[in-house]
Amino acid sequence: MSRTTNCELSLFFVLIVAIVSMGVPAVEAAQNNDHQPTFTSDIAPILQRSCQDCHRTGSIAPMSLLTYEETRPWARSIREKVTSRAMPPWYIDKNIGVQDFKYDYSLSDEEIATVSSWVNNGAPRGNPADMPPPRQFRDIAEWKIGEPDWVVEIPEPFVVAAEAPNWWGDLYADSGLTEDRWIKAVETKPSLEGFPVVHHAVTSMEDTDSEEGDYNFLNEYALGKNGDIFPDGTGRQIKAGAQIKFNMHYAAIGVETTDRTRVGIQFYPKGVVPERKLISAHVGDDEDLDIPAGESNVRHDGFYRLKENAHITAFQAHLHNLGKRQCLGAILPDNTKQILSCADWDFGWHIVYNYEDHVAPLLPKGTLLHVTSWHDNSEGNRWNDDPTNWAGFGQRSSDEMSFAWVSWYELNDESFEQEVEERQAVDNDN
Ligand code: HEC
Known part of the structure; x- marks a missing residue:
């Protein structure tokens, strides 16, 4: 029932967008919409959830984004960083593979469109009464796991x-x-x-x-x-x-x-x-990297065989300055293939992507994990000190690497079957 409604709704929007965009500049189109996003009602909640952990005084980002006064001067820069998905730093490809992650503070397409049209409309403050209460931050000194041994x-x-x-x-x-x-x-x-x-x-x-x-x-x-x-x-x-x-x-x-x-x-x-042993390992190491000078899209592949059934909990690309993107795939024993995750790479951020439990990949023993990495040795890569030189594998950060850190726990056949069945039962209910 709700699906039909959503579907009709989105059709409706597609039509509206199609009509509105015919010959009308984007700014004007946004202004013609009924709802014009304002800071207090639309932008502040987004900043609270996805930006303020880092963008507040005393934290790691260069400027605070708690109030309208602090945010307004950055409006255009914010539009640029969120539409390019450079900010918040979360580089999972939204069009491929598993999509539910723990601690996911990335923005949805709708939120990006809201930020964009807010800036296009002159970044208005809106009604002060709409402002959500300030976010409470956790005490940094406190151990979130409780007192360690x-x-x-x-x-x-x-x-x-x-x-x-x-x-x-x-x-x-x-x-x-x-x-x-x-x-x-x-x-x-x-x-x-x-x-x-x-x-x-x-x-x-x-x-x-x-x-x-x-x-x-x-x-x-x-x-x-x-x-x-x-x-x-x-x-x-x-x-x-x-x-x-x-x-x-x-x-x-x-x-x-x-x-x-x-x-x-x-x-x-x-x-x-x-009973269950959590493992993390280098997966798909390729130590034979050949990255010619000036090339922007150099691909390498590596593989890793799972000896036991696995419940995959996390994925983290590991590349150095020239890294561009990495995908983690799985080739199952019956030869079917899946892509689990792809993520763009920015050397400034080393992000571990933790799968939500209900979508964490379940892979039978014998599965071959397939890691594909791309490197960018052109001058277009802001981390590249020397686009005129060939690059290869090595331990120094000026050398390159290509592997994924993957974390999983092993399951015996019985527990594995059980997890697979539980997953199927939930999927059938939806
Ligand atoms: C995990 C921490 C973190 C989160 C979350 C985060 N930022 Fe940032 N942001 C930074 C850091 C650090 C920088 C400095 C540049 C860098 O290191 O990439 C930055 C830079 C920026 C810049 C460029 C500033 C300049 O000097 O030009 C903008 C704009 C920005 N962030 C906006 C946002 C917005 C909007 C959000 C939320 C939608 C957000 N950021 C979420 C840490 C973060």
Whole structure:
């Protein structure tokens, strides 16, 4: 019933748009609409949900967008950044693959159209009575997972000078753990003072004894996200003697600022081994990259075979400065193919995309994960220092990489069947 109505409605709008757009300039067309978006009724709610975590005093963005007075001077820049989907930083392709993610603050097409027509109409304030109450922000000092059992900090306080170029790099700390433990919850966060300069922080464990130098993802800190509390019976193992790697991006804010980012961990009780093991791995590494100078769309492919049935929880592209886009696909044992996610890449943001539980991909053992990456070595890429040189694989950030971090938990055949059936039952109800 509601579907028919929606359908009729959208047909109606298509007709209206078709009629209105015939020979009428866009600005005028928007003005002819009944409802003209205003700051107080239409824009403020969008800014509250999708922008203000970062765009407020003391946070990481260059300007605050809490009030009309603060926002108005940025109107045109806002229109440009939201219509190009550069802001908010969320680069999942909306036309392909899974679409429901945790912490998704991206804008819908309708919201982008609203922002655009608000700016085109001269960015009016509107009726002050329509203004929503100011958003309450969380206390940054508080651990979202609750008090951790174990805290590991970066080895030294990190000082970001008042004026300094962006700093990217890895800092290593000993975990100090003397026995293997299973993690129930984990959260990475800057120290209180460091909060405005920490653009992102990604933590992982490194088992230095292992031949492959096994890494294992722990958690991503980014504004607007919480720590990870794993579902009951699900856990990630941390090995005795593990090193913690902090992959940091610091950005200067005009005042010298010191940070001491930390990761807090809650354990399962000693001796308890959770039934489901949460794994994160490099998937589809291609170490034979060939990226000619000046080329803007160079593709490479890599593969990874799942040995057990998997419930995929998260995807994060891993490319360096020349990265442009990455897709994660799956080739099932029966040879059917799916694209799970595609995301554009901006070196300034390392975003982990966490699938909502009800759409998290369920893949049978034997599935081949397929990672396709594109690099841009042309001068059109703002992160490219040298478009006249060939680029290839390497560990330095001036070299390139191509793989995805994928997180999943393994399921035995019985539990896998059960999850698949539960999913189908829900799908049939809709
Ligand atoms: C996760 C943090 C974050 C969120 C969410 C976010 N921004 Fe930003 N924004 C930044 C940062 C940091 C910059 C500085 C440039 C950069 O690093 O990309 C920025 C830059 C901008 C700029 C360009 C400013 C300039 O100096 O030219 C605009 C405009 C902007 N943001 C608008 C928005 C709007 C509108 C939203 C919400 C719809 C939003 N941003 C959401 C962090 C964020």
